[in-house]
Amino acid sequence: MISLRQLRYLQALSKHLHFGRAAESVSVSQPALSMQIRELETYLGITLVERQSNAVHLTREGQEVMMRAERILAEVRDLVDYARQVSLPLSGPLRLGIIPSIAPYLLPKVLPKITKTHPDLELTIRETLTETLSRELQTGDLDAVIAALPMDGAGLVSAEIFEDRFLLARKTDPTIDPKKRAEVCDLDGTNLLLLEEGHCLRDQALNYCQNIPSPSRNTLGATSLATVIQMVAAGYGVTLLPEICADVEVRDERVLLQRFAEPQPRRMVGLIWRKSSPRHQDFEVLAETLSGLLNA
Amino acid sequence: MISLRQLRYLQALSKHLHFGRAAESVSVSQPALSMQIRELETYLGITLVERQSNAVHLTREGQEVMMRAERILAEVRDLVDYARQVSLPLSGPLRLGIIPSIAPYLLPKVLPKITKTHPDLELTIRETLTETLSRELQTGDLDAVIAALPMDGAGLVSAEIFEDRFLLARKTDPTIDPKKRAEVCDLDGTNLLLLEEGHCLRDQALNYCQNIPSPSRNTLGATSLATVIQMVAAGYGVTLLPEICADVEVRDERVLLQRFAEPQPRRMVGLIWRKSSPRHQDFEVLAETLSGLLNA
DNA sequence: TAAAAATACTCCATAGGTATTTTAT
DNA sequence: ATAAAATACCTATGGAGTATTTTTA
Numbered sequence: 001m002i003s004l005r006q007l008r009y010l011q012a013l014s015k016h017l018h019f020g021r022a023a024e025s026v027s028v029s030q031p032a033l034s035m036q037i038r039e040l041e042t043y044l045g046i047t048l049v050e051r052q053s054n055a056v057h058l059t060r061e062g063q064e065v066m067m068r069a070e071r072i073l074a075e076v077r078d079l080v081d082y083a084r085q086v087s088l089p090l091s092g093p094l095r096l097g098i099i100p101s102i103a104p105y106l107l108p109k110v111l112p113k114i115t116k117t118h119p120d121l122e123l124t125i126r127e128t129l130t131e132t133l134s135r136e137l138q139t140g141d142l143d144a145v146i147a148a149l150p151m152d153g154a155g156l157v158s159a160e161i162f163e164d165r166f167l168l169a170r171k172t173d174p175t176i177d178p179k180k181r182a183e184v185c186d187l188d189g190t191n192l193l194l195l196e197e198g199h200c201l202r203d204q205a206l207n208y209c210q211n212i213p214s215p216s217r218n219t220l221g222a223t224s225l226a227t228v229i230q231m232v233a234a235g236y237g238v239t240l241l242p243e244i245c246a247d248v249e250v251r252d253e254r255v256l257l258q259r260f261a262e263p264q265p266r267r268m269v270g271l272i273w274r275k276s277s278p279r280h281q282d283f284e285v286l287a288e289t290l291s292g293l294l295n296a
Numbered sequence: 297m298i299s300l301r302q303l304r305y306l307q308a309l310s311k312h313l314h315f316g317r318a319a320e321s322v323s324v325s326q327p328a329l330s331m332q333i334r335e336l337e338t339y340l341g342i343t344l345v346e347r348q349s350n351a352v353h354l355t356r357e358g359q360e361v362m363m364r365a366e367r368i369l370a371e372v373r374d375l376v377d378y379a380r381q382v383s384l385p386l387s388g389p390l391r392l393g394i395i396p397s398i399a400p401y402l403l404p405k406v407l408p409k410i411t412k413t414h415p416d417l418e419l420t421i422r423e424t425l426t427e428t429l430s431r432e433l434q435t436g437d438l439d440a441v442i443a444a445l446p447m448d449g450a451g452l453v454s455a456e457i458f459e460d461r462f463l464l465a466r467k468t469d470p471t472i473d474p475k476k477r478a479e480v481c482d483l484d485g486t487n488l489l490l491l492e493e494g495h496c497l498r499d500q501a502l503n504y505c506q507n508i509p510s511p512s513r514n515t516l517g518a519t520s521l522a523t524v525i526q527m528v529a530a531g532y533g534v535t536l537l538p539e540i541c542a543d544v545e546v547r548d549e550r551v552l553l554q555r556f557a558e559p560q561p562r563r564m565v566g567l568i569w570r571k572s573s574p575r576h577q578d579f580e581v582l583a584e585t586l587s588g589l590l591n592a
Numbered sequence: 593t594a595a596a597a598a599t600a601c602t603c604c605a606t607a608g609g610t611a612t613t614t615t616a617t
Numbered sequence: 618a619t620a621a622a623a624t625a626c627c628t629a630t631g632g633a634g635t636a637t638t639t640t641t642a
Binding site for chain 2: 607608609610616
């Protein structure tokens with residue numbers, strides 16, 4: 001069977017037209033190169049090189065084989081070059097899914113920096129609910145997902161990015177000290193305003209509130225946090241607002257944000273990908289980068 | 297350093313998507329193939345294959361590397377083919393495709409002589425429809441094809457082998473002089489029995505008959521000419537039969553064969569190969585040989 | 593005779609095989 | 618529990634080195 005080594009040696013020989021110098025140019029001994037050339041000729045069944053004591057030159061067929069060999073070696077070089085380029089971390093297309101309660105707040109903060117530090121990264125963003133993201137991740141339609149941990153789904157792994165505390169958003173009330181920590185009982189007897197079914201935010205809030213004494217509350221079911229906040233401002237109830245959303249969503253003086261007393265409700269936001277994905281390194285790096293940007 | 301062996305193993309793996317079966321297909325053990333794939337990945341610095349316990353598939357980069365590898369392996373094959381052709385004309389493996397309306401009649405006539413005059417030729421015959429042959433020829437799964445000219449497909453060239461006239465096969469009728477030439481109008485008002493869709497024979501016959509006055513005919517759609525002839529013998533209709541099939545298919549006295557008046561319907565049968573094939577010389581010789589055997 | 597390639601031989605790297613372990617379902 | 622790939626370990630092929638011989642101008 002023919003080998004690339006034989007083609008490389010032939011190439012060296014055709015360049016130097018001298019077995020000794022050709023061998024030297026590819027860092028092997030003269031007999032080693034002679035042997036490989038000989039074997040190539042034997043396998044192909046034709047004489048490639050005309051050996052004279054004072055001169056060596058390729059036969060007509062040798063020239064033809066040489067041209068083909070050159071093409072092959074060039075393509076091999078291209079293949080290796082391609083791989084080298086690809087092996088640079090965080091480059092090429094990356095399809096990233098993000099849940100709606102994070103995307104509009106996180107992306108403006110990190111996208112400019114990411115595209116600057118990783119100019120070869122071609123990000124495609126998809127914003128939708130956790131369940132859909134999980135499915136698309138598993139089928140390979142997405143490369144990675146940013147969502148609250150843990151994410152259900154077989155064969156998925158994750159890295160933590162940042163911890164997101166929930167704040168209590170209520171109508172401003174002069175009698176309340178903004179520094180004072182809110183308690184679960186503060187939710188008692190008020191309307192708890194939440195997003196519609198399917199948003200993990202809703203589930204997380206309900207989970208925290210499940211031990212409220214009297215759960216007489218209207219959970220609304222809005223499709224955007226902006227709506228929920230407007231309802232809060234109008235005095236219709238309270239909500240649990242992720243800290244990351246606070247800056248953007250609450251510019252209204254009628255809304256007061258309060259931290260909770262320990263244990264504070266919180267969610268861990270992470271990057272999730274398929275365990276079998278070859279871009280493990282990429283995702284670790286990406287998670288690290290995001291974490292650095294957000295916790296700085 | 298990268299090796300052709302690694303590319304061959306990668307090709308096998310990409311085809312079977314299963315380490316064990318891929319290894320078997322290239323006649324090595326599973327660990328041997330695993331090792332080579334692993335080393336290729338290590339050398340390139342990228343993961344080519346995503347290994348899951350139940351499924352194996354190429355990564356995006358793996359696909360790209362694979363495409364390049366395929367090109368390289370094809371060029372290596374061409375190099376070897378070229379050399380073989382130079383050293384021994386018409387020797388070594390030759391994968392030949394033939395259409396069903398020629399294969400069973402042509403091969404018995406020529407195969408014995410070909411294997412005698414070219415004992416080093418290792419023929420592999422594939423018999424299927426024109427469209428499939430054209431595709432497999434273009435992808436390199438076949439080296440050459442025997443079919444009716446012209447054959448569609450980019451980058452293909454051909455050489456004529458022999459001209460095949462169509463004869464009219466009809467139920468024997470004492471009132472008809474067998475020497476008398478048939479006319480297109482003889483087909484009028486009878487059932488025209490043909491092979492099913494996809495056979496070029498069908499298209500050729502329909503092409504000839506497209507100007508029949510009253511095309512009230514049942515074109516049947518059989519899968520073999522033998523069936524068609526049986527239908528003719530039973531008086532169910534007529535058909536256009538290539539002359540090359542006549543000897544084999546028509547031993548039934550109930551069937552009468554008549555030549556057509558000029559211009560006789562005919563097809564040119566030729567040998568077709570890729571213009572880029574290095575075995576140009578081989579195919580010219582083969583076509584010449586076949587032509588000599590058939591027109592003698 | 594001189595220069596260069598081929599041969600002889602020895603050694604060692606590595607591809608490959610068998611047996612086994614690990615891993616994921 | 619099963620199937621599949623990875624690992625461990627051993628064998629053997631063959632590529633390469635050194636020393637030498639052959640060839641031919």
